[in-house]
Amino acid sequence: MQNPAKVAVITGAAGGIGRALCQGFIEDGYRIAALDVDAPALSELLAQLGEGHQGFTCDLASETQIVATVAQVAARFGRIDVLVNNAALGPSMAATCDTTLEGFALALAVNTLGPTLMAREAARHMGRGAAVVNVASLAGLLANPKRNAYASSKAALISMTRSLACEWAERGIRVTAVAPGYVLTPMVAGLEQAAKVDLQQVRRRIPMGRLARPDEIAAAVRFLASAEARQVTGSVLPVDGGWACFNQPGDAHPPVASVPDAERHRPQASAAARVVVVSGGGGAASEVIAARFRAQGDTVIVLEPQAEAAVRQAFAVIQRQYGRVDVLINAALLEAPRADHPESLMSTLNRTLTAAFLSIREALNCMPVSGGVVLNIGSLPAGGTVAARQAQAAAWQGSEMLGRCQAAELAAAGVRVVNLAGAAPYPGDIAAAALFLASASASYITGATLYVDGGRSAFANAAQAAIFDDTEVA
Ligand SMILES: NC(=O)c1ccc[n+]([C@@H]2O[C@H](COP(=O)([O-])OP(=O)(O)OC[C@H]3O[C@@H](n4cnc5c(N)ncnc54)[C@H](O)[C@@H]3O)[C@@H](O)[C@H]2O)c1
CATH class of the missing domain: 3.40.50.720 (NAD(P)-binding Rossmann-like Domain)
Structure with a gap:
């Protein structure tokens, strides 16, 4: 997987999953263009990443900033191989009658239009074999009360994933998404601190009995971005500990007394042959x-x-x-x-x-x-x-x-x-x-389906599909 010349653009890089993405893509040999609206957090992140990477302050609600930033990334690195649209505004947990129009529209601007514009601009600098991976959410696949704007924005992002996959199949650019369940990040910690979510209750609703670690979401993104997934496009991969496949009243997992170890730390990998x-x-x-x-x-x-x-x-x-x-x-x-x-x-x-x-x-x-x-x-x-x-x-x-x-x-x-x-x-x-x-x-993928079909299942009308052309894909 080592290819020091490759460049990964990661938005929301300074957040919980963003940091794990930066770390993971560096392990895969990429140089990182780290984007975030939070300049101090970005500087602190860059200090940890080491040489060869660069941070770009950019607000995804602004088309002007997106166009200028991607141009700067291209000028600095000369190529873009992977774009991970990871930044998002989290759920407000506001009821419909308490949601302002500005708040609703801002979620769509940052979570749906921003990633789409990022993809449009990045694709100008992408060649065959490049990949866009969108970090969607299970909230974009399953409905919840008080997630109106967030859930709609993520469902729309999932739809954009499929549309762009179809549109860019002939160019050899793949577009996929992951749909995480609950992940232990500052976004979720913030909701817990504001008493908007009870994580012990959440753990009981997850068949695996725990939240995901950010590195587990990053691992799925890294696979989808890699040449190993060269026939995966238009696919949306749930990474949710089995949440979406449980359809019963009551607990999906027995109550756990404390935060499970596997939620905090990656378990030691076994080297034994299976x-x-x-x-x-x-x-x-x-x-x-x-x-x-x-x-x-x-x-x-x-x-x-x-x-x-x-x-x-x-x-x-x-x-x-x-x-x-x-x-x-x-x-x-x-x-x-x-x-x-x-x-x-x-x-x-x-x-x-x-x-x-x-x-x-x-x-x-x-x-x-x-x-x-x-x-x-x-x-x-x-x-x-x-x-x-x-x-x-x-x-x-x-x-x-x-x-x-x-x-x-x-x-x-x-x-x-x-x-x-x-x-x-x-x-x-x-x-x-x-x-x-x-x-x-x-390790956090269970109950999910991964499509390895060159995008066939993403095309609404297979008869008119431009079949993904993998010629020259590395
Ligand atoms: N944490 C979860 O449980 C969970 C579940 C499902 C999906 N997700 C998705 O995973 C992604 C990462 O979430 P996280 O949990 O790491 O969140 P986080 O809050 O830790 O990180 C989000 C990052 O995005 C940045 N950001 C926010 N608005 C921005 C804007 N307008 N322009 C540029 N950057 C902006 C923030 O500064 C922050 O660094 C998001 O797309 C989120 O919707 C998270």
Whole structure:
């Protein structure tokens, strides 16, 4: 990942997530153009970043300032490879009748128009392989009372993400977003101090039982910005500890007595090789995935589709031989035949969805007390749910929901379940995404779906889509 010439522009750099982004992109070898409206905080940040980086004071509510600042960045660095639109005004938590028009419009100006103008200006200096990552919010996907302006601004930003991804696909510029749940930053600390949020109550509502650390949001952004995600565009990745996949009254996680350690500090990464089972595989695409995990030192076992007794037996043997399963990859959906007759619906569902359920049930007996990962990888029918691919589409929808249900059930036990929707032509890119999702860098991602489809799912009309062209992308 090291490329000292690359430049990342990070807005809201002096905030909680902004600092983690600066640190992370420096680790990836980038020079940083750090933007923030808070000049003293920016100077203090720059002093910590070291040589080769520069700060720019800029108010994202001002188009004039954005145009001038991006021109200064380009003059100073000569290129822009990544733009992370991270700055935002937080939620006011005001009721509708207490919200002024100025306050509402300002949130839209800073949180939606500002990032769009930043992208417009930055794209003038971007080449093929460049990426824009927008830091949206779960509040832009799920409704909440008293978040009117903030939530609307983030939903609009998500829409802009998809629009720009479509528009710039032919230029080889990718546009994606992350949608964080609650993150322990000054923004949230401010809400807690003002008694506008009760964090103990929030932790009980999160299946993982804790808030995210800023570095966990930064890790997702770094992946989306990297060449490993070169077929990911128009995608919005929730990084929310499972919040969005829990739909029950009451607590998603038992109450915790104090602030969990994993919320304050990144746990020590284990260097041990993992035991990875690729279930329902055996085809070319799952072989590519297996090879990628093997290449990084994991022990990989590929199980071909089998009946219940044989699957049970296979996991019993794995448990005896290796002592555990760290990662289960359900690849049956990836290898599913392209059935196109209503009569084939049940057999396709059995070969894919039921097979995935069976593997997860048996693998759970072998997973460690905490830290297990399940990935459901499906191959999306081109153009979405189309009549000619009804069985495949139904299997994918069912499998995605299965993953979400299991994420909600298993988060408290420390097992993450993530769905990966790939497009058939990109097995290497699906493998790269699987590697990230199964890694400690994705530690707050559960119940989410990542689309690795060259932007197909972002296009409203697939027939008119300008398919993302990755020629010459590094
Ligand atoms: N913290 C959370 O729980 C959470 C949850 C979901 C999404 N997010 C999003 O993550 C991003 C970062 O949030 P954070 O928690 O690090 O917040 P933060 O308040 O710690 O940082 C925000 C930064 O943006 C800067 N900023 C604010 N208005 C600006 C403007 N007009 N022009 C330029 N810079 C401006 C601030 O000075 C600050 O440094 C935001 O987009 C936020 O909406 C945060």
